[in-house]
Amino acid sequence: MRLGILVSGRGSNLGAVLDAAARGDLPGVEAVIVISNRPGVPALKVAERHGVPVVVLARRDFAGPEARDAAIGSRLRLAGVEVALLAGYDQVLRPTYFAAFDGMTLNIHPSLLPAHGGAGMIGMAVHCSVLAAGDRETGVTVHAVSAELDAGPPRLQARVPVHPDDSPETLAARVLEVEHRVVVEAIAALAAERERGPSSATMAVAPESVPPDAAARE
Numbered sequence: 001m002r003l004g005i006l007v008s009g010r011g012s013n014l015g016a017v018l019d020a021a022a023r024g025d026l027p028g029v030e031a032v033i034v035i036s037n038r039p040g041v042p043a044l045k046v047a048e049r050h051g052v053p054v055v056v057l058a059r060r061d062f063a064g065p066e067a068r069d070a071a072i073g074s075r076l077r078l079a080g081v082e083v084a085l086l087a088g089y090d091q092v093l094r095p096t097y098f099a100a101f102d103g104m105t106l107n108i109h110p111s112l113l114p115a116h117g118g119a120g121m122i123g124m125a126v127h128c129s130v131l132a133a134g135d136r137e138t139g140v141t142v143h144a145v146s147a148e149l150d151a152g153p154p155r156l157q158a159r160v161p162v163h164p165d166d167s168p169e170t171l172a173a174r175v176l177e178v179e180h181r182v183v184v185e186a187i188a189a190l191a192a193e194r195e196r197g198p199s200s201a202t203m204a205v206a207p208e209s210v211p212p213d214a215a216a217r218e
């Protein structure tokens with residue numbers, strides 16, 4: 001399963017996936033390209049360290065977001081990508097992306113979607129929203145991406161407790177640890193499912209699991 005990964009920043013989920021592949025925990029999965037919409041971000045170094053080719057497609061190099069998103073989709077297609085993973089990618093993908101790339105796109109989101117998803121819900125904003133709501137648990141969702149924000153069907157969810165004395169930072173750290181495990185599990189499950197054939201597409205459930213990004217401006 002040829003995997004492409006879209007990033008915008010730190011790249012810890014990217015690192016978790018590439019480390020797992022290097023350990024042999026993702027049989028049949030090959031990371032073939034990493035695309036960033038931001039130059040100079042740490043995620044690019046993570047990819048380089050693992051020898052995965054990187055491409056930067058910055059908004060300023062295109063007439064508009066539609067053209068940039070078409071370019072992202074084309075690069076994925078040219079690289080022979082079958083599954084694209086949004087790993088901290090901080091922009092909504094426009095329809096031009098889905099027109100150019102017809103493989104599956106997955107996103108990792110740091111809450112139990114549909115809770116705390118949608119416009120502006122990225123990274124720390126998600127954890128602030130969970131604490132402001134007084135939720136006693138949050139979690140991680142890996143879901144298929146459709147043109148509608150944070151609305152594609154979930155493939156894997158895992159619960160994470162919220163502690164009474166949590167700050168956004170302590171909660172983010174607890175959730176991130178689970179993200180790193182769940183994103184690898186979701187990719188491994190998808191690869192195994194594709195190996196078995198198309199009929200086995202069901203939502204996987206982690207042991208402790210419960211059955212747009214209009215995001216940051218560039």
Ligand code: GAR
Pocket residue numbers: 008009010011012013014043087088089108109110121122123126176179213
């Ligand atoms: C992760 O927590 C990821 O779930 C979140 O951004 C962070 C990126 O960290 N994504 C979203 O909020 C998507 N709506 P990373 O760059 O270290 O993987």
